[in-house]
Amino acid sequence: MKIGILLFGTKTKVSKESLYSSQLVKKAILARGHAARIYYSNDFQYTFYNSRPGLLYRSKRFIPPDVLIVSANILSNIDLHLALVKQMELMGVRLYNSSVAIARAKNKLRTIQVMAHANIAVPKTLVVTDMNYLDAAIKELGSFPMIIKLAQGSFGSGVSIIESPRSLRSILDLVGPPSENQRNHVLIQEYVREAKGKDLRVFVVDGKVIAAMQRKARRGEFRANVAIGGSATAIEITPEETIMAIESSRILGLSVAGVDLIRTATGPKILEVNANPGLRGITGATKLDIAGHIVEYAERLFDMTKQI
Ligand SMILES: Nc1ncnc2c1ncn2[C@@H]1O[C@H](COP(=O)(O)OP(=O)(O)O)[C@@H](O)[C@H]1O
Ligand SMILES: [Mg+2]
CATH class of the missing domain: 3.30.470.20 (ATP-grasp fold, B domain)
Known part of the structure; x- marks a missing residue:
């Protein structure tokens, strides 16, 4: 079989952690007697010839492997990146994880x-979209400390602990009011002490x-x-x-x-x-x-x- 691994970014810009994981998968592919190839998302171009979704890889027609393992090492612009996975799904490429599962x-x-x-x-969680409701949200959730997280964050960055109403207000100011912060929702969550x-x-x-x-x-x-x-x-x-x-x-x-x-x-x-x-x-x-x-x-x- 030919098994591909899709990494997001360019060869030189993929994080060390993602490279390490994909090398382990590549070794496992080879160890089972299959052919392995790593693809980088930035080397794809989308085509719509005769209304059909297609792809070029490094400027040549993309011939899909038998199965593609999608390594969703995406930290920002998720919709943009997932359009590539969607394009492959429309072309009938066997792959996992799917674009909708990754988006969720x-x-x-x-x-x-x-x-x-x-x-x-799940831990008790509140999402506020307007600062006028902040005090009510704090009362609703109960006691400090509380956890605050960005909807899109990984590796622990984007997750903070808040010890008092004073620090909650100041950190939300730093992040920006959620309704105006198009990049991210803010989740306020009970701290599981x-x-x-x-x-x-x-x-x-x-x-x-x-x-x-x-x-x-x-x-x-x-x-x-x-x-x-x-x-x-x-x-x-x-x-x-x-x-x-x-x-x-x-x-x-x-x-x-x-x-x-x-x-x-x-x-x-x-x-x-x-x-x-x-x-x-x-x-x-x-x-x-x-x-x-x-x-x-x-x-x-x-x-x-x-x-x-
Ligand atoms: N509600 C919580 N109570 C206590 N600890 C938490 C809570 N939420 C997250 N944590 C701690 O913070 C870490 C990171 O949070 P998580 O939601 O997994 O986000 P990330 O995507 O950054 O890993 C968790 O692994 C856990 O140790
Ligand atoms: Mg986590």
Whole structure:
């Protein structure tokens, strides 16, 4: 088989973390006897000849691989970037994750809407669009500290802890009133104190949990992200957590997902679901062949659909 990996950006501009993960996947592709190729989004041009959606890659007609693994290493201009994935879908390219699943996962407000609709527990959250309602929102949510997050953020950046009404107001001033901040919604969320700086990262591929780790924030930090110094260890998760992780990936439409769960006094809750979970932390903590699982799904997808 020919299996491709799509990275967003140019060869020289992709982050070290994304390059590392895609190299692991490439090795897993080759180890299974397939051909591997990495594509960079900036080298594509879209064509509409005879009204048909098509693509050029490095100025030549794009001949799709048998399966394309989309590494959604997109941090901004998500709609713009996802138009490429959409174009490929319109051309009938076998790929995952899909553009709509990535769009849902990349926006924490949208994720939480989908979760709430499916009755999956999330921390108590409020989204304000006008500062006149800020005081009411603070009262509604209850006690400080609170968490404030940008709808589009990753690696812990865009997530802050607010100790008092005074600091909440000043940070919202810094971000800009949400209704005028076209780039981002602002989520105000209850702080799960009892988690003590820990959360779970559950890796789901094709509807199965293939690995899980607990992450612990470093001293003086509440965010457990490995990218900002959190430490990771393999962990057994409960059946309830397993079901939550699988269900949230399924309803978002993600074939590969990194589900962030937090253990609270009232049971596990979903923090967010990542469409492009990094492989370094989870591979290091669990010693499992995560990239291998991702590639095996490409093989299954090909087998399931090649006759059609
Ligand atoms: N409501 C919360 N209560 C306690 N800690 C939280 C809460 N929300 C996020 N965190 C911590 O901050 C980290 C980053 O938040 P997350 O929502 O996963 O955003 P990001 O996309 O930046 O990873 C989490 O891994 C968790 O450790
Ligand atoms: Mg996270």
